[in-house]
Each structure stands twice: as structure tokens, then as C-alpha cells.
Amino acid sequence: MAIEIRNVSKVYGNKKVVDNVSLTIPQGKITSFIGPNGAGKSTLLAIISRLLMADDGKVCLNGRLIHEQNSEDVARQLSILKQSNHISLRLTVEELVAFGRFPYSKGNLTKTDRTFINNAIDYMDLNEIRSQYIDTLSGGQRQRAYIAMTLAQDTDYILLDEPLNNLDMKHSVQIMQILRKLTNELNKTVVIVIHDINFASCYSDYIVAMREGKLVCQGKVADIMQEAVLHQIYDMKIPIREIGNHKIGVYFRT
Template sequence: MVEVSKVSKKYGHKLVVEDVSVQVQKGKITSFIGPNGAGKSTLLSMVSRLIKRDTGEVFIDGTEISAWKSNDLAKRISILKQANHLSVRLTIKDLVRFGRFPYSQGKLSKEDERYVEEAIHYMELEDMQDKYLDQLSGGQQQRAFIAMVIAQNTDYVLLDEPLNNLDMKHSVQIMKVLRRLVDELGKTVVIVIHDINFASCYSDFIVALKDGKIIKEGPVQDIITPAVLKDIYEMDIEIQEINGNRICIYF
């Protein structure tokens, strides 16, 4: 379990995350939703220790995150940020191999290569695995980075807007892959996501943030309601149920 207790973060005079406490249950997909500037990405980065907290504590399976050795933490938590810039020229396969670094330290075993191949297969990248990243579209690059995270084979997978640059087909593919990681492999997935219909259809639990604070959290049926969504987004959103999923009509 990930436990966040009274965490805050300030940039200059602006309080971006204010006194946030939340628990992320194991073996579930938890989505962070909310308008721009709500503090979603900052909170995710503090959970993964990418940025420092000003106050508060974060526990991973009962151990405060500051007590984890970096290599041990990298075997427990993987994170994909919004922006991924590399200064070296890599193929997709080379990139995905980076996901095994906490285990291999650069000397990949047969087991490491198996995880790499499985991740490439998961993301349907076999036919382009030898292409260089700078030869790919934005969506293909995004899928390659997600394959790298999958190859890392951590208990907790944190993704900051993983559907960026993806068309409809590949957005659905990514969400189905995340659902499989949870349902088949027992992973715990936390995503920052803007598309509330994807959050509605694929999440087990939703945490809604606004102005740096959690304003509502709970299972999908408690969050995807006109009243709650109006509180979050300040607009009227109609809800229709289709095939058991709550779909938001806001166009």
C-alpha cells in the first residue's frame, strides 16, 4: 500500500499541494483527476520521490520513502513522467532494456531479456523495436516508454498522463494493458489522467484534486456523478450509462 500523510509542496509563494492525505490500495487502478493546476502531477512526483516534499510523509508498504535505498525503490516503484527527453540516440529495444537497470546494472541476463521481449510484445512494438526513437511519432515514443516501465516489473506503476500524444486506438490499448497488469499480474497502477471517461471505464478508485487539495475520493460510482463533477470542473456534465460504464457528456 502507498500511504500519503499530510503532504504539501510550495513553489515560491504558490502552494501547489496542500496537506494531502490519501491511501492507494494494492492491486487496483487509482486515477488522479482534476483541472489543470490541481496538483496531480506534483503529488505523483512526491509519491515516487522524484521531487521533495515540504511537509508530510509517504509510506511504501509501511516504510517511509526517504528510508528506501534508490535501487531498492526502483525495484518497487516505476514512474513515467509527462516529458521524457533523452540526449542519446536509442532504439526502442535499447530504451526498454533501461527498465531492467535496477536488476542488471547494465549486464542483462536471459531473464532480463525475457522481460524486455514481453514488454515489447505487450505494447505491440515488435515490428519497430530496432527503430530509433527520433524516427518515431509521438504516440510510438509514448508506447516505447510505457514498455520500458512494464519491463521494470515493479509492484507499483505510476504514470503521469500516459495517453499524451496517443490516438484513440492506442489510448484504448494502453488502458487495456494497464487493466491487464492489475488483473493478471497483481500490479498497483496510479495514473494522472485528463480524460474522465477513460478514468470512469478503467479505474477502480478515483481521487479528485482541485487547487492542491483532495475534494473527493472513492470508487467510480461515487465520483462520476453530475454533482461531484460540477464541483471539480465547474461545469454541468451529463452522465449516461453504457454497457455498465458511466460516460460523461460534456461537449
């Protein structure tokens, strides 16, 4: 089973932000959505997770139309971390992460729930600040806490909208390594919207490229990290260098 998107479109006003997109998300892999700002990546991710309804087309989760499944069933299969999080309650890191267990606990945490919460906090290296309030944390610490909440939900599918926002290099690498570990060891299916094509290249299995709402191309990393393909996506020359068996885009200008 997998996530299947068929002929999905979304219109805001006169603008088609997602334009007749069809693709299948490979199971047990990391798939990165790349493309310029306004390409429709985050909108498509929201449609996949049922945060937004498509105007046309359909999304199937594990062989069933997602809009025909109840919210509880979806929440046990798929978790999403949006780009902007605005929780106004004053919560500690541990209390925030515990929200990830709500589809199971309904607020009454069990021993099993506590195990998932502790594991997620441990994965994200948050033990030292687990009792601190979210509004006292740095941007990077706060982002890791939100990702820990998503991990605690323990779903087969994890969708992350720009998870590296506000993170320094060390923690960006740490998060991508954790996502890699989740796919390799636990067979999680991870879908991320990401701007840095080199992180996408080094940690993804597949890349989906969008521009102006349309699907430009999709495929394995080696197929997408080509100069001609990247020029089609970004309309700029991006030379490719091989470094440590990874294809690295040299996109800065001198």
C-alpha cells in the same frame, strides 16, 4: 501493504501546489488522479515516487517511509513514467526498453532481463519497430516505447503521468486495456494522472480528484462519476449517461 500519503504539502514560491493531502492507494487496483490543470496531480505523483521531496507530510511505501529507503530498493518496487521525457541519446526501441532493467542488471543484461524486455515490447505491440531509433518514431509510438520501458522494470507499483498523451484512440484504448490486464492478472498497483474522465471511469477502480492543490474527493468510480461531484471538481455541468454499464460524462458543449 500499499502507498500511504499523509498530510503532504508542496509549496512553490507563494503557491501551495499540493495542500495537506492524505490518502491511501489501494493495492492491486487502478487509481486515476483527475482534476483541472494546475490541480497538483503531477506534483503529487512526483512526490509519491520520490522525484520531488514534500515540504510537509510523509509518504510510506510498503509500510516504510519512502525517503528512508535507498534508491535501488525503491526502483525495484515502484516505477514512474513522467509526462515529459527528454532522452538525448540515440537509442532503438529495444535499447530504451532495456533501461527498465537497470535496477536489476546494472547494464549487464541477463537472460531473465531479456525475457522481461521482450515481454514488455510484445505487450506494447512494438515488435515491428523494436530496431528503429526513438527519434524516428511518431509521438504515439514513442509513448508506447516509454511505457514498455516502465513495464520492463517489473515493479509492483506503476505510476504514469498522462500516459495517453500523443496517442490516438486505438492506442489509448490498448494502453488502458494493458493496464487493466496488469492489475487483474499480475496484481500490479497502477496510478495514473489522466485528463479524460471517461477513460478514468471505464478502466479505473478508484478515482482521486484534486483541485487547486487540495484533495476534493476520492472513492470508487460510481461515487465520483456523479454530476454534483464533477461540478465541484471542474466547475461545469457534466451530465452523466449510462453506456454499457459505464458512467460516461457528456462534457462537450453543443
